[in-house]
Amino acid sequence: MSFELSDEHRMIRKAVREFGEEEIKPVAREYDENHTYPIEIRKKAAKNDFVAPNIPTEYGGAGMNTLASSIVTEELWRADPGIGSAVGSAGFGSSMIAKYGKEWMKEEWLPKIAGGETASCSMISEPAHGSNVAGIETTAEKDGDEFVINGNKMWITNGTVADVGVCMTKTDPGAGHKGITAFLVEMDKDGVDTQKIDNKLGIRASDLAEVMLNDVRVSEEHIIGEEGKGFYQLMDFFASGRTSVAAQAVGCAQAAIDAALDYSKEREQGGQKISEYQAIRHKLADMAATNEAARSLTYRAASQVEAGNEQTATKFASMAKLFASENAVDIADEAIQVHGGAGYVSDHPVERYYRDARITKIYEGTSEIQKNIISDQII
Numbered sequence: 001m002s003f004e005l006s007d008e009h010r011m012i013r014k015a016v017r018e019f020g021e022e023e024i025k026p027v028a029r030e031y032d033e034n035h036t037y038p039i040e041i042r043k044k045a046a047k048n049d050f051v052a053p054n055i056p057t058e059y060g061g062a063g064m065n066t067l068a069s070s071i072v073t074e075e076l077w078r079a080d081p082g083i084g085s086a087v088g089s090a091g092f093g094s095s096m097i098a099k100y101g102k103e104w105m106k107e108e109w110l111p112k113i114a115g116g117e118t119a120s121c122s123m124i125s126e127p128a129h130g131s132n133v134a135g136i137e138t139t140a141e142k143d144g145d146e147f148v149i150n151g152n153k154m155w156i157t158n159g160t161v162a163d164v165g166v167c168m169t170k171t172d173p174g175a176g177h178k179g180i181t182a183f184l185v186e187m188d189k190d191g192v193d194t195q196k197i198d199n200k201l202g203i204r205a206s207d208l209a210e211v212m213l214n215d216v217r218v219s220e221e222h223i224i225g226e227e228g229k230g231f232y233q234l235m236d237f238f239a240s241g242r243t244s245v246a247a248q249a250v251g252c253a254q255a256a257i258d259a260a261l262d263y264s265k266e267r268e269q270g271g272q273k274i275s276e277y278q279a280i281r282h283k284l285a286d287m288a289a290t291n292e293a294a295r296s297l298t299y300r301a302a303s304q305v306e307a308g309n310e311q312t313a314t315k316f317a318s319m320a321k322l323f324a325s326e327n328a329v330d331i332a333d334e335a336i337q338v339h340g341g342a343g344y345v346s347d348h349p350v351e352r353y354y355r356d357a358r359i360t361k362i363y364e365g366t367s368e369i370q371k372n373i374i375s376d377q378i379i
Contacts, residue, residue, distance in 0.1 A: 012064070019050065024041065028080035075251060102221065155210075253357070
């Protein structure tokens with residue numbers, strides 16, 4: 001087993017890191033404070049193949065594998081989790097379109113997403129249903145050769161900035177998860193209303209919204225995949241999605257480590273740099289070691305996803321997501337401790353990393369859900 005990245009993967013890391021240093025880090029604080037969605041940065045990132053990098057080359061994407069995509073995500077979040085989230089999530093739902101969508105969907109939307117022209121969204125969660133996908137209540141009722149969608153989607157990333165979305169509905173409400181169907185929905189359709197959620201704790205540069213669907217009419221041609229198979233189609237992407245969140249957490253944690261390390265070399269106390277005190281050195285050592293473990297677990301999960309080992313990928317993706325997200329919050333907390341009082345104010349980025357890291361324990365399945373999945377796999 002090799003633990004070395006290929007030359008291609010190292011080049012990708014170098015390119016994203018340089019992009020982050022030049023285009024993201026200088027404006028990160030401003031975008032966070034103003035809750036600004038980074039449209040122009042998204043477009044620049046797309047020119048470098050950093051938006052939805054997994055989209056196949058025939059549809060304008062970079063065709064990157066899971067590990068390469070994870071590295072892109074990690075480095076974007078290392079530059080800044082808020083802007084990194086906005087850029088990295090611009091292709092939400094595109095994997096479903098690429099694998100199960102009709103050819104017209106792929107040709108019309110995937111090049112626009114990969115090119116940064118627009119963002120897409122994935123409408124799954126609802127006010128009463130987050131991790132419990134099977135419980136969604138949004139319906140799509142057949143009316144002639146059309147379906148009429150009614151429901152309320154919540155916590156939708158890119159909800160107000162996306163031009164298209166993948167919407168999970170119940171076409172057979174009495175069939176549980178077997179009655180779920182995915183639809184492609186243009187966000188400018190009559191009956192689609194969005195309300196921005198702007199009071200977030202962290203990742204404030206990322207767009208988040210509530211989406212209301214009232215008598216939204218779509219044709220049968222807008223079904224993605226097969227009617228009644230939406231849940232099973234969605235399951236194909238849980239492992240890759242959780243691996244991506246693990247990469248986000250690793251990137252955020254690394255940003256906190258970098259900040260704590262730099263500050264410890266500058267801050268003097270008692271006549272010497274605080275990096276010379278054993279208590280601080282031990283904190284930095286623990287932070288570096290645990291994040292390297294999180295990174296290794298994340299890359300292993302990515303390799304299992306790419307290999308198509310479904311059961312193993314499910315286990316390692318949940319392990320990576322659980323460990324990396326919990327670790328990121330702990331590391332961000334320790335980074336604030338290294339800064340002391342200075343870490344509690346926005347003059348230094350660690351307070352932002354602390355706020356940003358917290359979401360990784362929640363979305364794509366909470367830490368508690370990941371423990372359920374892991375225990376199911378090992379038992």
